[in-house]
Amino acid sequence: MNLKQLAHMLALSQTTVSRALNGYPEVNEETRRRVMDAAKRHGYRPNPSARRLATGKTGMIGYVLPTGAAVDIDPHFVEFLSGLGDYARSHELDLVLSPADADDQETTYRRIVANRQVDAVYISSPRPADRRVALVNTLGIPFIVHGRSEGFDFDYAFTDIDNEGAFHEAARLLIQLGHRRLALINGDDRETFAIHRERGVRRALAASGLTLGERHVCSVAMTEENGYRATRRLLEEGDAPTAIACSSLIMALGVVRAVRDLGLSIPADVSLIAHDDVFPWLRPENFSVPLSTTRSSIRLAGARVAERLAARISGLEEGARGEVWPVDLVVRGSVAGAPA
Amino acid sequence: MNLKQLAHMLALSQTTVSRALNGYPEVNEETRRRVMDAAKRHGYRPNPSARRLATGKTGMIGYVLPTGAAVDIDPHFVEFLSGLGDYARSHELDLVLSPADADDQETTYRRIVANRQVDAVYISSPRPADRRVALVNTLGIPFIVHGRSEGFDFDYAFTDIDNEGAFHEAARLLIQLGHRRLALINGDDRETFAIHRERGVRRALAASGLTLGERHVCSVAMTEENGYRATRRLLEEGDAPTAIACSSLIMALGVVRAVRDLGLSIPADVSLIAHDDVFPWLRPENFSVPLSTTRSSIRLAGARVAERLAARISGLEEGARGEVWPVDLVVRGSVAGAPA
DNA sequence: AGAGTCTTCCAAAGCGCTTTGGCTTTTTTG
DNA sequence: CAAAAAAGCCAAAGCGCTTTGGAAGACTCT
Numbered sequence: 001m002n003l004k005q006l007a008h009m010l011a012l013s014q015t016t017v018s019r020a021l022n023g024y025p026e027v028n029e030e031t032r033r034r035v036m037d038a039a040k041r042h043g044y045r046p047n048p049s050a051r052r053l054a055t056g057k058t059g060m061i062g063y064v065l066p067t068g069a070a071v072d073i074d075p076h077f078v079e080f081l082s083g084l085g086d087y088a089r090s091h092e093l094d095l096v097l098s099p100a101d102a103d104d105q106e107t108t109y110r111r112i113v114a115n116r117q118v119d120a121v122y123i124s125s126p127r128p129a130d131r132r133v134a135l136v137n138t139l140g141i142p143f144i145v146h147g148r149s150e151g152f153d154f155d156y157a158f159t160d161i162d163n164e165g166a167f168h169e170a171a172r173l174l175i176q177l178g179h180r181r182l183a184l185i186n187g188d189d190r191e192t193f194a195i196h197r198e199r200g201v202r203r204a205l206a207a208s209g210l211t212l213g214e215r216h217v218c219s220v221a222m223t224e225e226n227g228y229r230a231t232r233r234l235l236e237e238g239d240a241p242t243a244i245a246c247s248s249l250i251m252a253l254g255v256v257r258a259v260r261d262l263g264l265s266i267p268a269d270v271s272l273i274a275h276d277d278v279f280p281w282l283r284p285e286n287f288s289v290p291l292s293t294t295r296s297s298i299r300l301a302g303a304r305v306a307e308r309l310a311a312r313i314s315g316l317e318e319g320a321r322g323e324v325w326p327v328d329l330v331v332r333g334s335v336a337g338a339p340a
Numbered sequence: 341m342n343l344k345q346l347a348h349m350l351a352l353s354q355t356t357v358s359r360a361l362n363g364y365p366e367v368n369e370e371t372r373r374r375v376m377d378a379a380k381r382h383g384y385r386p387n388p389s390a391r392r393l394a395t396g397k398t399g400m401i402g403y404v405l406p407t408g409a410a411v412d413i414d415p416h417f418v419e420f421l422s423g424l425g426d427y428a429r430s431h432e433l434d435l436v437l438s439p440a441d442a443d444d445q446e447t448t449y450r451r452i453v454a455n456r457q458v459d460a461v462y463i464s465s466p467r468p469a470d471r472r473v474a475l476v477n478t479l480g481i482p483f484i485v486h487g488r489s490e491g492f493d494f495d496y497a498f499t500d501i502d503n504e505g506a507f508h509e510a511a512r513l514l515i516q517l518g519h520r521r522l523a524l525i526n527g528d529d530r531e532t533f534a535i536h537r538e539r540g541v542r543r544a545l546a547a548s549g550l551t552l553g554e555r556h557v558c559s560v561a562m563t564e565e566n567g568y569r570a571t572r573r574l575l576e577e578g579d580a581p582t583a584i585a586c587s588s589l590i591m592a593l594g595v596v597r598a599v600r601d602l603g604l605s606i607p608a609d610v611s612l613i614a615h616d617d618v619f620p621w622l623r624p625e626n627f628s629v630p631l632s633t634t635r636s637s638i639r640l641a642g643a644r645v646a647e648r649l650a651a652r653i654s655g656l657e658e659g660a661r662g663e664v665w666p667v668d669l670v671v672r673g674s675v676a677g678a679p680a
Numbered sequence: 681a682g683a684g685t686c687t688t689c690c691a692a693a694g695c696g697c698t699t700t701g702g703c704t705t706t707t708t709t710g
Numbered sequence: 711c712a713a714a715a716a717a718g719c720c721a722a723a724g725c726g727c728t729t730t731g732g733a734a735g736a737c738t739c740t
């Protein structure tokens with residue numbers, strides 16, 4: 001059932017039917033009702049390909065998915081997706097994932113924009129001066145960055161959490177508890193979030209005249225194993241830290257295991273605070289010692305990004321507004337005063 | 341730059357240019373070369389909307405993403421996606437995720453098929469007599485099921501792992517080690533994979549004249565917390581099992597924690613085997629006691645599903661061939677003879 | 681009543697591609 | 711060498727929708 005048939009069936013022109021369906025004013029209310037009615041009764045659904053060809057709108061938002069045999073998609077992604085999907089559903093938006101070589105995402109961005117495959121895109125895990133952001137900005141497609149880039153001569157729209165503030169608070173708490181040697185087990189420090197977190201820790205330390213030892217900060221892929229290794233290294237060397245801030249709950253699993261393997265305990269020997277993106281399947285309160293966390297739901301962020309993308313597509317949101325969400329510091333059993 | 345312009349520029353008809361580009365035989369090789377050349381030089385890229393309108397082909401594969409505030413996307417999904425995306429990239433396929441109310445995915449499948457939004461779809465986490473499979477089968481779009489459904493009067497194409505065999509082997513090993521009371525901490529038993537796993541365990545037990553106690557099997561969402569709770573319950577009641585088979589590494593984290601909380605140890609008091617989908621961020625050999633697993637890379641499955649979808653789209657694969665992959669049983673420290 | 685204004689609808693022209701059905705040339709064949 | 715076949719190209723008809731530019735009729739106003 002296409003427009004033509006429907007129009008013929010109603011003894012109306014395609015024009016009128018199309019307008020009636022799309023809510024244009026120049027059509028009699030009575031007629032509109034008839035059209036709407038017939039459309040519903042016959043299950044008419046406009047062909048999106050045709051509509052797209054005519055209007056250029058696709059009803060889809062795009063994401064370039066870095067892939068490759070050695071590339072692991074972040075497990076956070078799925079939570080983000082939950083939120084994004086949940087919002088997108090309510091607005092009849094689909095999400096198209098365009099796989100790309102992790103080292104050359106620009107080509108794919110170019111393609112999906114040139115092809116008009118999507119109405120908007122989002123970018124995640126940005127780095128400082130991220131080329132994707134610069135590219136997409138010049139390409140002129142609506143976009144939102146989840147996270148922040150830095151060092152551009154233009155502004156852009158983003159939704160980020162206050163990573164620096166969160167880790168500043170976390171470190172400040174540890175310092176107040178008497179800790180003097182902190183360590184940071186961070187994610188990939190080429191990404192902005194990790195840089196911000198490190199900055200937060202350093203700022204807190206500096207405020208008390210302390211510093212983050214060179215060997216007390218490490219930047220690794222956020223796996224359990226890396227958390228373990230980093231912790232072993234930190235605690236087995238001289239000058240071992242008495243408190244650790246850790247960028248993910250998954251790494252924290254490794255931290256806990258390492259501490260235990262060394263015959264130490266949390267929080268008696270080592271205090272631990274980790275960042276919690278709020279996974280349904282792994283909760284900080286369920287760690288053997290309930291974990292103190294900086295908490296921010298990545299799922300909510302997904303929903304928010306979708307909301308803003310939808311708003312931009314329909315022209316309701318404009319400009320380069322960035323928003324930074326505060327992060328909760330949730331104190332649980334894994335922190336205590338520094339050992340004597 | 342569109343076809344018309346390109347054709348005009350080459351002093352050829354659109355027909356010829358289109359044919360030259362799409363590899364049709366009725367065009368002079370010399371001409372083809374000229375066309376190809378000019379197309380590349382001017383960066384001509386056919387407009388996918390137009391092509392789609394004309395051919396009906398979209399170059400996209402579809403997946404209906406169950407969403408909802410209370411719906412958690414399985415963390416396995418992201419690994420599957422890694423594999424799928426990796427293959428899709430090499431074949432210039434995009435993946436479109438259509439979010440749907442988790443309780444009504446059929447409507448969305450109908451939509452994406454009716455709209456010709458995708459060339460093929462895949463279905464994951466199927467249940468017995470899964471309505472999505474039945475629907476998609478009648479809709480006539482190429483599809484692959486990741487996992488298996490059951491109880492249809494038609495055959496369909498699927499890629500699944502031998503869940504029953506895997507858990508049969510696991511249980512058999514435990515029995516050979518002298519265990520008599522096994523427990524199974526399973527995933528959602530409305531899904532086929534869970535049913536098959538339970539069947540595997542029961543079959544192994546039956547072969548030795550044993551049974552799976554009613555209270556020794558539980559079916560829960562695969563979270564750490566649920567693994568913990570299930571284990572507490574199992575071990576605190578009378579008739580506690582001496583060995584546990586567990587459907588996921590994430591739940592196994594909870595199992596380990598529960599065992600430790602109860603002052604017991606693995607494998608001295610409880611043997612444990614879990615299923616490992618091969619996450620890069622959580623590896624069984626890194627558990628405090630290295631975990632015995634039934635192992636099958638879900639990422640490989642994703643790549644395989646993509647491969648088969650691509651083959652079906654281009655007509656290279658037909659028929660309802662199902663394939664079942666064997667599963668490795670990897671024995672590590674978490675199993676031992678039954679306690680006396 | 682005639683001129684101007686709305687209201688309501690329509691025919692037709694795209695959007696950019698593929699594909700059908702021919703129409704010339706050139707090559708092969710008996 | 712004429713007839714048949716093959717090769718190479720093209721004009722034009724879709725695909726199904728939106729949108730432009732009217733046009734007919736109903737209504738208002740002087």
